[in-house]
Amino acid sequence: MPKHKIMTPDQSSGRELTFEILKYNPRDPNSRPHLETYKIRETPGMTLFVALNMIREDLDPDLAFDFVCRAGICGSCGMMVNGKPLLACRTRTADYPDGRIRLMPMPAFELIKDLSVITGQWMDRMSKRVESWVHAKEKQDITRIEKPVDPDAADATFELDRCIECGICVASCATALMRPDFVGAVGLNRIARFEADPQDERTDADFYELVGDDAGIFGCMSLLACEDHCPKNLPLQEKIAYMRRKLSKA
Amino acid sequence: MSDLIEGYLGKRVDGTKSRVPAALDRWQSITGLILGLFIIGHMLFTSSILLGKDAMYAETKFFEGSLFLDEPEPILVGFAATVIFVIFVIHAGLAMRKFPYRWREYKLLKTHSAHMGHTDTILWMVQAATGFGMFFLGSVHLWTMMSMPEKIGPYASSDRIYTDNMGLLYGLLIALVILHAMVGLYRLSVKWGITVRRNPRADRIRNKKIMWGAILFFSLMAYSALGTYWRIGKEHRQNYGERYLPQSTNPSNSSGGGE
Numbered sequence: 001m002p003k004h005k006i007m008t009p010d011q012s013s014g015r016e017l018t019f020e021i022l023k024y025n026p027r028d029p030n031s032r033p034h035l036e037t038y039k040i041r042e043t044p045g046m047t048l049f050v051a052l053n054m055i056r057e058d059l060d061p062d063l064a065f066d067f068v069c070r071a072g073i074c075g076s077c078g079m080m081v082n083g084k085p086l087l088a089c090r091t092r093t094a095d096y097p098d099g100r101i102r103l104m105p106m107p108a109f110e111l112i113k114d115l116s117v118i119t120g121q122w123m124d125r126m127s128k129r130v131e132s133w134v135h136a137k138e139k140q141d142i143t144r145i146e147k148p149v150d151p152d153a154a155d156a157t158f159e160l161d162r163c164i165e166c167g168i169c170v171a172s173c174a175t176a177l178m179r180p181d182f183v184g185a186v187g188l189n190r191i192a193r194f195e196a197d198p199q200d201e202r203t204d205a206d207f208y209e210l211v212g213d214d215a216g217i218f219g220c221m222s223l224l225a226c227e228d229h230c231p232k233n234l235p236l237q238e239k240i241a242y243m244r245r246k247l248s249k250a
Numbered sequence: 251m252s253d254l255i256e257g258y259l260g261k262r263v264d265g266t267k268s269r270v271p272a273a274l275d276r277w278q279s280i281t282g283l284i285l286g287l288f289i290i291g292h293m294l295f296t297s298s299i300l301l302g303k304d305a306m307y308a309e310t311k312f313f314e315g316s317l318f319l320d321e322p323e324p325i326l327v328g329f330a331a332t333v334i335f336v337i338f339v340i341h342a343g344l345a346m347r348k349f350p351y352r353w354r355e356y357k358l359l360k361t362h363s364a365h366m367g368h369t370d371t372i373l374w375m376v377q378a379a380t381g382f383g384m385f386f387l388g389s390v391h392l393w394t395m396m397s398m399p400e401k402i403g404p405y406a407s408s409d410r411i412y413t414d415n416m417g418l419l420y421g422l423l424i425a426l427v428i429l430h431a432m433v434g435l436y437r438l439s440v441k442w443g444i445t446v447r448r449n450p451r452a453d454r455i456r457n458k459k460i461m462w463g464a465i466l467f468f469s470l471m472a473y474s475a476l477g478t479y480w481r482i483g484k485e486h487r488q489n490y491g492e493r494y495l496p497q498s499t500n501p502s503n504s505s506g507g508g509e
Contacts, residue, residue, distance in 0.1 A: 083365030083366045084367070175348075177359070178350055212267050213268075214274075218271045218275040221348055223370050223371045225366065225368045225371050237446075237450050237454060238443065238447075248276055
């Protein structure tokens with residue numbers, strides 16, 4: 001396979017973009033991890049989603065990457081863009097003035113191939129660990145109207161429930177990379193979400209049982225890369241500090 | 251029995267999770283806060299040499315108990331240094347839990363921080379590196395203060411820096427301490443949500459600006475003071491060991507001159 005791909009003839013206008021993309025299939029014993037270079041022409045309003053599809057269609061049909069919604073909702077397209085974890089569908093090529101973009105798969109997650117990683121397994125483990133469901137003694141009768149919830153409490157819960165589990169907070173967190181058992185900002189946010197939920201009857205002591213250790217809230221080193229990269233702008237700095245204060249006294 | 255159960259199971263005898271991780275996290279922060287505030291005071295006081303030898307002499311005697319003792323006692327300074335040393339060791343032991351202690355962890359951290367370019371992550375690496383450096387340089391300084399508290403003063407300190415060749419050690423230690431302490435105090439504020447509760451994001455930006463300002467201010471002050479001690483030590487090298495007496499006591503003391 002040539003290292004530099006040729007430009008397709010129909011891309012005649014726009015500046016030239018140079019992509020360096022990791023190519024590696026860990027399941028193929030003959031595959032060796034390397035950066036493959038692709039050159040394409042930029043189109044107006046181009047996102048990485050568009051660029052990657054263009055590369056796959058015109059230059060490398062073997063290139064693997066994940067997308068579903070193209071609108072920053074599904075959280076499937078997280079990847080390292082010039083070292084920073086971003087959602088490819090919300091990242092414009094115009095934001096890279098020199099036209100050079102290096103794409104790597106998100107670390108911390110199992111690599112499937114090239115830019116495609118399995119975030120689902122990680123999130124599933126996290127969800128089970130933090131018991132990510134409402135804990136209430138009274139069984140909910142789904143045929144009856146729910147009890148009213150204070151609107152402010154509902155807003156606080158919904159605010160934290162906006163997490164799309166894209167894994168960017170995990171991929172940005174040096175603690176999560178160094179310590180694979182660290183629950184990550186997504187897990188701590190989930191704890192804060194259920195702590196805010198008036199329907200969840202768990203106490204601080206109950207939450208301590210889930211994340212009251214060095215792989216949980218006390219393992220967080222407050223590097224705040226999660227806060228700075230979260231595509232949903234979740235208040236992670238504030239909520240992790242809040243949970244730390246609460247669980248420190250639990 | 252409870253130690254045996256908690257040791258192997260990580261649970262207390264009532265079946266709940268150990269509270270030790272919470273205590274370790276809390277005490278890491280508490281000892282860090284004490285040391286951070288101490289270092290601010292320490293740098294301000296040692297920099298009193300910038301106001302003149304008499305100012306530094308008066309401040310030294312103040313900490314030796316001149317306000318309430320007939321004869322100042324340097325042992326008070328030695329005792330204070332011992333307390334700080336104990337806190338320093340506890341803090342180092344607690345903070346070490348966070349260090350990358352395997353090659354793979356270090357490599358991940360280095361690659362990640364270099365490529366992501368995230369300031370707070372890089373600053374944590376700086377903290378880990380400066381903390382590691384202080385294991386050695388900070389211990390030397392603290393041991394000196396614990397074992398020879400009487401050798402503090404305008405001439406004694408300057409002689410130590412110039413003639414006793416401690417200037418280079420202090421020059422390195424100042425950089426380590428200022429970076430570690432100021433970044434650490436900033437991190438404490440975001441870690442626990444102290445001073446950043448009203449508007450967490452804006453307050454964090456403000457606190458980071460204060461951190462950079464403090465690093466600049468204390469660096470300028472501390473290195474100016476070190477330079478002054480160095481100059482006095484050089485001028486005083488022929489009279490090494492001679493102690494300073496304030497001008498009111500000994501009129502022969504003039505600025506830059508010996509006793």
